[in-house]
Amino acid sequence: MVRCCPGSCWRRDALRLRLLAAAAHGGHGAQAADGRVQAGPEDTCFEYGVFPAILSFPLDYPLSPPKMRFTCEMFHPNIYPDGRVCISILHAPGDDPMGYESSAERWSPVQSVEKILLSVVSMLAEPNDESGANVDASKMWREDREQFNRIAKQIVQKSLGL
Incomplete structure (x- = not known):
């Protein structure tokens, strides 16, 4: 189980390595064996939460970005009600037709699964309330x-089975 609390950061890093290994070996859908891929960032309303999520890799990965979806209840400006994550790093490469994101913020083949996970942790800590996913x-x-x-703290408690 991955929790973002003192002494357990190594678990999160081990999980990231498993996801990287799955992606590197042609895995087109990666999920940790225990289903835990994101932990709530410290000093936020999501702290200590354990949020199951799935990264799905397209056949043309790494040219196209994976998709990420939380499989648990989430309430966040950048997460659709069905769990899909809406952040720049997961958007297709190139210019944003809406002119909102720079191409440097969007997916490129040099991005990594680790960078995606770090971006999601950052997103949980600092939502972009203009994205309108929720x-x-x-x-x-x-x-x-x-x-x-x-509401976020109630979701954290549910994620921990409390």
């Missing part, structure tokens, strides 16, 4: 941070 979460993040934090 409009309700974005609005609450902007207008009622206390309520947002309460």
